[in-house]
Amino acid sequence: MSFYITCAIDYPNSRPHVGTAYEKISADTIARYKRLAGEDVFFLMGLDEHSQNVEKRAHEEGLEPAAFCDRMEGVFREAWKSVNVEYDDFIRTTEERHHRAVVAMVERANASGDLYEGSYKGLYCVSCEAYYLERDLEDGLCPIHKKEPAWREEDNVFFRLSSYGDKLKALYEEHPEFVQPATRRNELLALIDEGLEDVSVSRASSGWGVPMPGHSGQAVYVWFDALTNYLSALGFPDDTDRYQRYWPADVHLVGKDITRFHAVIWPAMLMSAGLPLPATIFGHGWVLTAEGRMSKSMGNVMDPMVVAEQFGADSLRYFLLREVRFGRDMEFDYERLIGRINADLANDLGNLFQRTLTMAKKYRDGVLAAPGAGASVTGLPEKAREVVDTYREAMDRYDLQGGLVAAWELVSAANLAIDGHKPWELAREDDRTAELDSVLYELVEALRYLMVLVSPTMPEKARAMAGQLGWSLPSEEWMLDSLLESAPESVQVNPGDPLFPRLDPDDFLDPA
RNA sequence: GGCGGUGUAGCUCAGAGGCAGAGCAGGCGGCUCAUAUCCGCCGAGUCGGGGGUUCGAAUCCCUCCACCGCCA
Numbered sequence A: 001m002s003f004y005i006t007c008a009i010d011y012p013n014s015r016p017h018v019g020t021a022y023e024k025i026s027a028d029t030i031a032r033y034k035r036l037a038g039e040d041v042f043f044l045m046g047l048d049e050h051s052q053n054v055e056k057r058a059h060e061e062g063l064e065p066a067a068f069c070d071r072m073e074g075v076f077r078e079a080w081k082s083v084n085v086e087y088d089d090f091i092r093t094t095e096e097r098h099h100r101a102v103v104a105m106v107e108r109a110n111a112s113g114d115l116y117e118g119s120y121k122g123l124y125c126v127s128c129e130a131y132y133l134e135r136d137l138e139d140g141l142c143p144i145h146k147k148e149p150a151w152r153e154e155d156n157v158f159f160r161l162s163s164y165g166d167k168l169k170a171l172y173e174e175h176p177e178f179v180q181p182a183t184r185r186n187e188l189l190a191l192i193d194e195g196l197e198d199v200s201v202s203r204a205s206s207g208w209g210v211p212m213p214g215h216s217g218q219a220v221y222v223w224f225d226a227l228t229n230y231l232s233a234l235g236f237p238d239d240t241d242r243y244q245r246y247w248p249a250d251v252h253l254v255g256k257d258i259t260r261f262h263a264v265i266w267p268a269m270l271m272s273a274g275l276p277l278p279a280t281i282f283g284h285g286w287v288l289t290a291e292g293r294m295s296k297s298m299g300n301v302m303d304p305m306v307v308a309e310q311f312g313a314d315s316l317r318y319f320l321l322r323e324v325r326f327g328r329d330m331e332f333d334y335e336r337l338i339g340r341i342n343a344d345l346a347n348d349l350g351n352l353f354q355r356t357l358t359m360a361k362k363y364r365d366g367v368l369a370a371p372g373a374g375a376s377v378t379g380l381p382e383k384a385r386e387v388v389d390t391y392r393e394a395m396d397r398y399d400l401q402g403g404l405v406a407a408w409e410l411v412s413a414a415n416l417a418i419d420g421h422k423p424w425e426l427a428r429e430d431d432r433t434a435e436l437d438s439v440l441y442e443l444v445e446a447l448r449y450l451m452v453l454v455s456p457t458m459p460e461k462a463r464a465m466a467g468q469l470g471w472s473l474p475s476e477e478w479m480l481d482s483l484l485e486s487a488p489e490s491v492q493v494n495p496g497d498p499l500f501p502r503l504d505p506d507d508f509l510d511p512a
Numbered sequence B: 001g002g003c004g005g006u007g008u009a010g011c012u013c014a015g016a017g018g019c020a021g022a023g024c025a026g027g028c029g030g031c032u033c034a035u036a037u038c039c040g041c042c043g044a045g046u047c048g049g050g051g052g053u054u055c056g057a058a059u060c061c062c063u064c065c066a067c068c069g070c071c072a
Helices: A016-036 A052-060 A065-082 A096-111 A161-174 A184-194 A223-228 A243-248 A256-273 A302-309 A313-323 A334-364 A381-395 A400-421 A429-455 A460-468 A480-485
Strands: A001-008 A038-046 A091-092 A114-127 A129-134 A148-161 A203-206 A218-220 A249-257 A280-284 A287-289 A368-371 A490-492
Touching: A001 A016, A001 A243, A016 A038, A016 A129, A016 A249, A016 A280, A016 A287, A016 A302, A016 A313, A016 A400, A016 A429, A038 A065, A038 A243, A052 A065, A052 A480, A065 A091, A065 A223, A065 A249, A065 A302, A065 A368, A065 A490, A091 A460, A096 A114, A096 A223, A096 A256, A114 A249, A114 A460, A148 A203, A148 A256, A161 A184, A161 A256, A184 A256, A223 A256, A249 A287, A256 A280, A256 A302, A302 A313, A313 A400, A334 A368, A334 A400, A334 A460, A368 A429
Parallel strands: A001 A038, A001 A249, A038 A091, A249 A280
Antiparallel strands: A114 A129, A114 A148, A203 A218, A368 A490
């Protein structure tokens, strides 16, 4: 089975922040999980470069937009690398392959009779690249940028979104999973029920953008440009192998603020073009700070590279995914981050690894053989299988938090089993060596399961665990099914450095 | 203004007619393999307020308050 997952493409007019990274980390974790589950995964991200803000920013930097974007591509790629995000393709909307796809989508919509010329006039905020109604302004200013919008009137091309209401409604009803989480779906159903209005799909061109076919002086506006990236990365409009394998997408992962465009305009565009629809639009929550949403205009951004450097990329990833139910907003707070790292990673998981491997080393010189068939001594193998089921069930619903919670049930069970069986006592009793062998082996097996369950969220730490467990299978070959079927005959473990050192909050938090 | 959501322990939240729960934080105890870790025990919370239905309400109904989202 193939699995195609995309992120929103980002405006490169400023550096990515932790909020942007959250989306990529979530998508990366889903992609890695799907690979574990044995699926043929394609994971896409990229940049949305045709924005007037990008153009403006480039000129402020004294660069041509194209050169500026080339530079920002490096900045984004470096940021994603720093948080262990690995994608299969990186699409830029200024690429030739993308232009061809955009033109094809416009032509298809036109051939379906869904485009027409009209005139657009109103108050326009250049920063938002959007028109405002008088009543939506605050003291005559754009509510987001606090700038005065300018009166603008222009002839544009319009898309007949209004004629897709019934089809979208039917889509939502036949596929309740199309928009997730449910709260977003409810909002959009209400929106559709109120009646959709046609949308303008072109703008007067400054030369930066895809020229609107058949309308000189006009550039394709954001919908037909940006949304189409999901197709262009697959080679559309050519009938490529990639397109055949991966379209339609399984999930478009986007921020809750742009879920609407992905769940209304995008499927309408695809219907108009006669193309299959994606299975799910998932609207994730925002990363908030005490001052509100993390965003450039709030001036409260945190650089993911800096946070990853300070706390470890995988620890940051764990925190972001474990802290709240996926889909909801989360508050990014250093005290909480450190609390999670210490409680869950250092104390529970890290210490479990350390104590288990130390005992294996001390009592059996690190070499453990599989006990004969039969019921386990600790119950851990049975627990592990149960946890894997819960884990898969959660992850398949994109409940990334639930997957981690399930894995931690095994962590708890293993810590409990150690206290229950007291290997240090068994080691002193000559007639109980077989029991000690079994206990140690079952514990190490539990660690092997944990290594795999945790690998989508913490790929780097999973490799470190693999090293200590003497597990040499390359990460590409890690799969849940083979994990379940092939318990090793014997293992040779080597305790190493603590996986997650305990953090002292005083080292990170201001005494003030 | 319309639609929807939320309000439960110090904090974050789960529970959706049948004895108020989990994790974290805090307190006490136990263990010694371990990263001051792990294990166990410890909760006098008007379940936002008020009214109602019911043998029984965090849970269902009405109403009010506060906050949030979407739309206008």
